[in-house]
Amino acid sequence: MVVESIDLKNFRNYEILNINFDSNVNIIYGDNAQGKTNILESLYLCSTSKSHRGSKDKEIIKLGTSEAHIKVNVKKNGINYRIDMHLKHGKSKGIAINGIPIRKAVELFGIINIVLFSPEDLNIIKNGPSERRRFMDMELSQLDKIYLSNLVNYNKVVNQRNKLLKDISFNPSKESLETLDIWDIQLVKFGKEIIKGRVRFINQLNEIVADIHSKLTGGKEKLEIKYIPNVSEDNFYENVSESRDRDLRYKVTNVGPHKDDLVFYINGQDVRKFGSQGQQRTAALSLKLSEIELVKIIIKDTPILLLDDVLSELDSNRQNFLINSIGDIQTIITCTGLDEFINSRIDVNKIFRVVNGQVFDYKEED
Numbered sequence: 001m002v003v004e005s006i007d008l009k010n011f012r013n014y015e016i017l018n019i020n021f022d023s024n025v026n027i028i029y030g031d032n033a034q035g036k037t038n039i040l041e042s043l044y045l046c047s048t049s050k051s052h053r054g055s056k057d058k059e060i061i062k063l064g065t066s067e068a069h070i071k072v073n074v075k076k077n078g079i080n081y082r083i084d085m086h087l088k089h090g091k092s093k094g095i096a097i098n099g100i101p102i103r104k105a106v107e108l109f110g111i112i113n114i115v116l117f118s119p120e121d122l123n124i125i126k127n128g129p130s131e132r133r134r135f136m137d138m139e140l141s142q143l144d145k146i147y148l149s150n151l152v153n154y155n156k157v158v159n160q161r162n163k164l165l166k167d168i169s170f171n172p173s174k175e176s177l178e179t180l181d182i183w184d185i186q187l188v189k190f191g192k193e194i195i196k197g198r199v200r201f202i203n204q205l206n207e208i209v210a211d212i213h214s215k216l217t218g219g220k221e222k223l224e225i226k227y228i229p230n231v232s233e234d235n236f237y238e239n240v241s242e243s244r245d246r247d248l249r250y251k252v253t254n255v256g257p258h259k260d261d262l263v264f265y266i267n268g269q270d271v272r273k274f275g276s277q278g279q280q281r282t283a284a285l286s287l288k289l290s291e292i293e294l295v296k297i298i299i300k301d302t303p304i305l306l307l308d309d310v311l312s313e314l315d316s317n318r319q320n321f322l323i324n325s326i327g328d329i330q331t332i333i334t335c336t337g338l339d340e341f342i343n344s345r346i347d348v349n350k351i352f353r354v355v356n357g358q359v360f361d362y363k364e365e366d
């Protein structure tokens with residue numbers, strides 16, 4: 001798939017912007033803090049309704065203004081889609097697909113398929129389990145609408161159940177405990193679907209990631225991803241029942257896929273605990289490259305690849321591998337200098353220069 005254009009109004013440091021992309025390799029370059037990542041963020045927002053930086057709407061709207069607009073035109077499997085997004089202080093997002101407003105932001109998922117690779121992806125390997133759950137959820141939600149719907153319901157149930165656990169601690173009653181029984185059944189119902197989706201996703205990723213990682217490391221390393229569910233599907237209900245006293249004591253839900261984790265093994269060793277920084281970075285790269293392949297298989301089109309300031313972090317072998325993997329995928333690369341491209345390992349189709357919230361087509365004399 002291809003993003004043809006992005007229009008921004010009062011978005012971050014852009015008062016007004018229209019940018020038309022090439023269907024192959026696009027470079028957005030400029031000094032720090034000029035607005036490169038902001039452009040990628042606007043596209044990510046139209047893909048998932050959320051900022052990849054976890055920013056709130058009020059942080060995204062240009063300072064001193066009250067509303068922001070994004071318009072994105074994409075072409076997927078030969079069909080044109082236009083996404084309009086309207087952000088306003090104190091209001092939820094207004095979103096329209098091809099001019100038709102949608103009621104819930106989740107309806108947006110799956111139209112624009114993006115694989116974003118940024119230096120923060122190292123956190124998936126290095127940081128705590130919530131980063132890995134977020135990774136699974138964001139990727140799966142883009143590819144599987146049923147998973148997304150189960151996830152939304154599951155999260156609601158966990159929140160409601162936690163609220164009830166708190167209420168019971170103030171005011172224990174027979175009715176409240178009966179309501180808790182109902183939430184337990186819902187927790188297990190939606191939770192089992194989450195576990196199934198994650199098992200399937202990690203199995204699919206494993207079929208792809210080992211080969212990519214082996215090629216990236218000249219055959220020296222075998223990467224394997226292991227899904228560590230907090231509870232098995234078969235014992236889910238029993239474990240929730242057994243945990244009830246503990247849940248009431250701590251006033252939170254202790255059992256369920258909201259506590260799952262993943263472990264990345266390189267040659268049988270947990271890379272989070274024993275891997276070098278370089279090995280962790282390579283594992284993150286393998287993961288992203290696998291995602292591209294998985295998206296291709298599932299949507300029968302290519303995703304849009306966003307590389308946010310990552311090339312300079314990779315050694316030349318890994319840079320070459322990444323560049324060779326781009327192939328026919330539309331790619332938007334942000335960077336602070338053009339040297340690595342002028343040294344010309346990569347065919348660049350369009351270059352944009354960003355200066356303080358303004359975008360210029362690159363000319364040689366720049």
Ligand SMILES: Nc1ncnc2c1ncn2[C@@H]1O[C@H](COP(=O)(O)OP(=O)(O)OP(=O)(O)O)[C@@H](O)[C@H]1O
Nearest residue numbers: 012013032033034035036037038059060061062063
């Ligand atoms: N709501 C906002 N209103 C106005 N300007 C904003 C807003 N949010 C961020 N900015 C500005 O956007 C700029 C940062 O943009 P961005 O994150 O895209 O930088 P970048 O070019 O990718 O930089 P780097 O190379 O450092 O990552 C900063 O100048 C910041 O002050």
